[in-house]
Amino acid sequence: MRYPLETKQLTKRFKDGDDTIEVLNAVDFQLEQGSFTAVVGPSGSGKSTFLSIVGALLSADEGQLIVDGKDISTMKDQQLSDVRLKSMGFIFQSANLIPYLTVKDQLQLVATLNKQTKKQSLEKIKAMLDDVGLSHRINHYPHQLSGGEKQRVAIARAFINDPAVILADEPTANLDEERSKEIVALIKQEVKANNKAAIMVTHDESLLTYCDHVYEMDHGHLKQR
Template identity: 40%
Template sequence: MRTERAATLRVQNLSKRYGSGETAVQAVKGVSLEVSPGEIVLIMGPSGSGKTTLLSMLGALLRPTEGRIELDGLVLSELSEGRLPDIRLRHFGFVFQDFNLLSALSALDNVAIVAELAGLGRKAARARARALLEELGLGARLHFLPEQLSGGEKQRVAIARALVNEPALLLADEPTANLDSHHGHETMRLLRRIAKEQGKSVLIVSHDARIQDIADRVLWLEDGEFKEMRSLATDPVCGMTVEREKAVSAQWEGKSYYFCCRGCREEFLAGPQRFGKATARERE
């Protein structure tokens, strides 16, 4: 138990079931979790493991079938549908893999509009948005449209937007999926620094094993349940974390390599030298 500070997020026996009878699908099964202020938790797992369903429930976007979700003492799972939009606006910050920026608005306006929706005056909203964007290294890009920004810059605008209402919890869904390795890791390190400085709790769902070092805890979700991270390896082609026992494997120069699918294995075998950094890590 993490008792040093009251948990920002407390989840107890959370489940989500779709359908009924013999055709019912149990997407999430009795998950319990606590996230402390300033803590960064990374949830990993194979496709179809229930990660997105879990994140949607934690963000009050999807009703659980069973269980309890408590955010800063507010029991979200007991609130009416009518109260949830305001809760999402004021208590959560969302970071999506596709950025979800408004194409007709500048970086500054993409962030400020969220603060205005929460009731902040236009001048104060723009001042807060400007300060966040400058902290994220985008002071020279304030008036750029999304199409004029790189992928990494778009994601930093999305992070500023998620932070502008000073939420208790940031939820990030595959935040590095549309970024290359360098910019993805750099952006996540920036998010970690700001979260620590501001005491924000962060929960990230990702396939990207390369960002494990920015997390305080890494949890493995499979078949809708948290399981021990045993016998894991990194696919040298796509960077995904895979379970050795269930992965597709291949041998090269006396070493075993593990892949998320046959396509990655075939790409690797067609030219292993192209994945030199990844193969070097596997040898260590």
């Protein structure tokens, strides 16, 4: 069976003075097509390190990372950049929107980086904003949006290049309970509608009901609940 994302014996160590800390210990993991998976664990357990490595933002010391059927473990920086652009969508704690770009242009920038023309991408941008309930904000700037609306833009931006994998790092950390549930429900909706695969790192146990699978990071090991 081919998975959108798979790790084999993924290991990561950090130096702490004279000591070496094994943050990830030979992690084997498969992310299923069409699934929404959560990774939980206490602060410092390694869950964000895991997400950074599977997102090709940080390299592992040992093991394999297979994305969309390709082993990217030994790829060079430019190749990894292409993988992130074409095969992955990222949603972070902060929406990280560019202050001087409108909602439409935030998404257009990502589409342009992926060599889509404005004509090709405009219809998709409009459809994506309609999906996340922001059609009426298409020409607004970030300072005109609420926190929840900014995260909706971030979700649309993550999906705009039709990536195989969506990675969300504490996407509701800056939102209240009601908005948090709205945002996670929206991520799930888009994952299912587009048959994508997503991993969400979260500390909020109340959001786990939206997920198909829950894994816990514990002393470098990733275990399914």
